[in-house]
Amino acid sequence: MVARSQTELPTFVVERIADLKRKVRLDPIVWRVWTTLLTETERQRAAKSRKMGPDIVDIWAKLKNLSAVQAVIEIARKANFLFPDEDQELLHHLGYSSDPRGRGRARIKPEFGEDGTLRFGDREIRVVPRRKNKTKPELLLQAFQDAKWVAEIDNPFPDTDRQYLDNAVRLINEDLVCIRFKMRRGGTRVGWTRV
Numbered sequence: 389m390v391a392r393s394q395t396e397l398p399t400f401v402v403e404r405i406a407d408l409k410r411k412v413r414l415d416p417i418v419w420r421v422w423t424t425l426l427t428e429t430e431r432q433r434a435a436k437s438r439k440m441g442p443d444i445v446d447i448w449a450k451l452k453n454l455s456a457v458q459a460v461i462e463i464a465r466k467a468n469f470l471f472p473d474e475d476q477e478l479l480h481h482l483g484y485s486s487d488p489r490g491r492g493r494a495r496i497k498p499e500f501g502e503d504g505t506l507r508f509g510d511r512e513i514r515v516v517p518r519r520k521n522k523t524k525p526e527l528l529l530q531a532f533q534d535a536k537w538v539a540e541i542d543n544p545f546p547d548t549d550r551q552y553l554d555n556a557v558r559l560i561n562e563d564l565v566c567i568r569f570k571m572r573r574g575g576t577r578v579g580w581t582r583v
Contacts, residue, residue, distance in 0.1 A: 400542070400577065401481045405457060408470075409445070412463040418444045425466055426451070457482060471539030471579045473497075497537040498567055498580070500529040508566040508582075516560075524556035528569070532580060540572055540579035550575035 411417065421444050422431065434440045434447045441447045449459035458479070465475045496509045506514040506529060516526050524545075531544035545552050550571075557569045557578060565583075572579050 397481060400540075401478060403573075404478065405460065405482075408460050408464040411469055412445060412460055412467065413443070417463070417467050420467065421448065421463055425463075455484075458484060471581050474539040474579075477538050477540075496582075498532070499537075500533040511566065513566050514560075514564055523559075524552070525560040528556045528560055528578070537580070539581075540577050543576055543578060553578060 412421075426434070426447075430451050434451060437450075440450045445456055445459045445463065448454070448463055449456050452459065452462070454462065461470075461475050461478055464470050470478075498513075499507045500516075501507065502518070504516045504518045504526070505512055506516065516523065516529060518526065522530075527544055531541055532538075535541045543553050545556065553571055553575050557571055560569055567580050568583050569578060569580050571577075
C-alpha cells in the first residue's frame with residue numbers, strides 16, 4: 389500500500405513522526421537497536437552491505453523490508469516511545485494496513501458508559517457521576533469514548549490554559565487502577581496507557 393503525502397496528513401501525525409524520527413536516531417537508541425534488537429545475522433548483513441546505512445532507520449527498513457517511516461514507527465514501538473495502539477493509529481493515518489505479521493491481537497480498551505462507569509475489560513475501575521454541569525473527569529472520559537479510545541487525543545478543553553487539563557488529568561488519575569492518563573506535547577494533547 390502507498391503511504392499518503394504529508395499534505396494529506398493531520399498535523400499531529402506529521403509532528404509525531406518528526407519527533408519519533410529524531411528520537412530513534414539518538415545515540416543510545418541506535419546502540420540498543422544495533423546491539424539488542426538486530427540479530428547477529430542482521431548485523432553482519434548490514435555491515436557487509438554498501439546499500440545499507442549508516443543511518444539506523446535505513447538499516448532497519450532494508451533488513452525488515454519496510455519503508456523508512458514504517459521503520460521509524462517500529463523502532464519507536466520497540467524503544468517504548470509509543471502509547472498502546474499508537475503505532476497502528478499512525479500507520480493507519482499514513483495509509484498502511486495493519487501489521488501483516490499478526491502482532492495486532494485484540495487489545496482491551498476502556499469503556500465509559502452512559503451510567504458514568506469506566507470499565508477496563510470486565511473490571512469496573514471508576515465511577516464518575518453524570519451531572520447536568522459536566523465535571524472535568526467526565527468531559528475527559530467522554531472525549532476518549534467519542535474517539536474510540538485511541539492512544540492520544542487533542543486537548544478536549546481547547547479554550548483553557550494548560551493548568552486546566554493538568555487538573556483534569558490529576559483528578560481522573562486519583563485512585564485509578566489499570567490505566568493512567570498523561571498530558572502530552574505541552575498540554576496540547578492527552579493520552580492514556582495501561583499500567
